[in-house]
Amino acid sequence: MAVLTLRALEKHYGSIKAVTGVDLQLEEGEFLAVLGPSGSGKSTLMRMVAGLESPTAGDILVDGKSVINVPPQHRNVAMVFQSFALYPHMSVRDNILFPLVSRKVPRQEHAARLEKATRMLGVEDLLDRRPNRLSGGQKQRVALARALVRQPELFVFDEPLSALDAQIRSRARAELRELHDQTRITTLYVTHDQVEAMGLADRVAVINEGRLHQVGTPHELYNDPADLFVAGFIGNPPMNLIPIDQTTIAGIRPEDMLVDPEGDIADVAIDLVVTIEHLEYLGSEWLVHGQFQPGDGANSKPLHVIARLPANSHPEFVTGQTCRMVGLRKNVCLFDRASGKRRANGRAGA
Amino acid sequence: MLRKTGFYCGIGFLTLFSIIPVLWALLTVFKTAGDMYSVGTVPFFYNEPPTMDHLIFLFTQTNFSLFLWNSVIIGVCVVMITLILSIPAAFSLARLTGSWGERSGMAIFLVYLIPPSLLFIPMYQIVVWMGVANTIWSLVIVLPTITVPFCTWLLLGFFRSVPRSLDEAAMLDGCGQFTTFHRVLLPQVWPGVGACAVFAFSLSLGNYIYAATFISQSAARNIAAGVPTELIRGDVFYWPELMAATLVVAIPLAVVYGLFFNYLVGGFRNAT
């Protein structure tokens, strides 16, 4: 049974539509990432779930019951803020105990719950410190412990890794996933970083300009994007989007681009003459950046294309040199140019 | 190098500017009357040995201690009333009244367009009518009119500077509006509360216009109105005692105010 259901959710600020027509369901124990660029409405969506904003229209159901009129202090939702929002005047221990004190959980249970949460997050040594004496990573763990200690039904994360240094971010990401696997608390995770979303989530909801574009597993989003926005947003470097004719745009991932292939190739969907701009050596791979003239009839500017080559390929291109880049039909997605949506006959087909 | 000397010259000049009249006062406190009033000697030295007589006179033979005591009582009461009124008002404006409340900072100052020097005459009548004329309670009731707007404004700035995510975290943790206020927000603004307390206390010591208007009996006077009236008897000025009275009050106040200097600056930074 769905822990969280959003139905036709809308939030308007005057004439600005921050969130429009969002339908979403989270199953118990699921980790769902809401992914979108700045201003996409993902934060607004999250705040409505937490109860910090009221929707203009639509409904929010927790465990089947509408919580629209329930203030945040009575919802069983725990939130971890981007800035961690630890109480500066309280010790770590008091910070973690605070939700139990505020919600009048019986005293006898405090010690046990505190112990469990601090052990799970490894913050036992920090209990007597003040927040201003903690590192970024430590603050995050304390914020997590504070959220956990309540045994909430739903966890909401607001870009929790963006305040951390880049080096510790990937380790923190792994620890978050492990924590989720241990506790199996239903989680709504809001981020603009698609690497985070793809790496952490069971399912990802891609949002832009207040609207959900696609909800699916990371695999589905990567291989079967529902429209041009998702195709261009997921993946780094992004999917190459090549106009084929007046009505169609073909999408192909950089790693599926064949550069100067030898011999006969069957089932070619894209065949380009590319002028090399520059090469990027990333240690694990090469990125070949080039330009080509789109042959879709209109007199347009040259478009950019990127191909990915393995590290041992040693490409020897020079700027200005031309090469041939080929995309096989099975690797190509077709999009309708006008609507941006994916055509039914996408991959692996005629 | 030039910048450094220029800097220290500036500091030196300001120090001298602030302190010279005070140093002269301090010198006077311990001078014997003979030394002080003799002409032809260098006034900056103790030509006769310094004496504690004037300090003793001040505390034993005048009503100064009584004025101090009155001022302390008035001060404490005014501080309490001010805080009880200002703290909730500032929180309400910062968090509960929406954007007009947050921006009402400057508007609060419109209250000061009607200063004590305008109100003291009708206020005198009100105080008489309330039956508290000539008692310290007249000041306790009226002085908060001067302290409350400023303290509300100062605390509004402090509350506004607390990030809203703290309120939201508290609400998600289970606090209602009022609990959020006293458990989470109020502890963040203690420095501001301290600054307000200092300001309110010093204002009640120092208020002259209401004190002089409402109270004519010596026993109920505060420092600001009592010292000039008591220690200037006709044309006779008890200068050393006057200077001693001034310094006994001013130096501790300056020390405390000095400790809160940075919070006062912070308060003005927050508020605009």
Add this chain to the structure above:
Amino acid sequence: MSTSQHSVSPQSAGRIARLGAYLDQPKVLAWLMLGPAVLYVVAFVGFPFLLAIALSLSDATIGDPSLDTFVGLANFRTVIQTDAFQLALRNSLIVTAGTLALVLVLATLASELLVHAFRGKRLFQMIFILPWAMPVSLTAIVWMWFLDSTFSPVDWVLLQLGLLGPGGVWGPFKHLYFLGNEWLGLASVIVADTWRMLPLATIIVLAGRMSIPEERFEQARIDGAGVFRILFHITLPALKPMLIVAILFTGLLVIGEMSLVQLLTRGGPGHSTQVLPYWAYLKGIEGGSLAQGAAIALCLFPFLLVASVLALRAAYRSQEA
């Protein structure tokens, strides 16, 4: 996993809990918390203000303080025509303007110094704030003694320097009668007012100075600007809003202060150093004519209003810029 903590509504918790929840709503709580302060100010500022207007339109005296007779603007007419009032008005403006000019210059200088950390800053702050911490009437007494016509150390120093005394530039006398002379008296009041207001004005300007990002100055120095160019083209324009706030605060506090003049010069010689609030006090409380005193005091109001409106407009405009 989750324990059911859906205390979704406090129905079961009784009427007190329901009242608590009702009062805790932002809309209700806002007025509960703001109300007392607002009521207090309305009662003890708003109402007396109306009473002041009523008094000024009546013939009330301390002996007969009833408001039964309406005399229209007669009090204002009587009062405005006296020499004392005109001098008081003139002097109030002169003292305020003079103090503002001095205070702004010194406060800007002081704030330039106080942005930096230096050894002994704490002690300096205590010394610097002492003039503000001292109650005004006591400040007046200190300056009375400092400028005393017989024993002022300033006179003594000037005498030693040869500027006073027979043959000296400033007159054959050995003393300048600071407090007994019209212009020296006003100057003394201005100096004393500057002395006491400088700390507050500095705190205000310093708050503004500290909000200017250091990079702007570094950029200017790299671009080759010298100290004065930086001061006039970068610092002062950025300080404008706070300078306006400082003017407002300082102006309001100076124009409304009576104890300085009362103790330093007693308004004399004659009425030549009189100021409005002191004149109002003399007429109203010591002289007994409450109505006239109220009328004199109310004459302050238009100046305050105009000045504040101008200042607030200027402040908002420069904040939008």
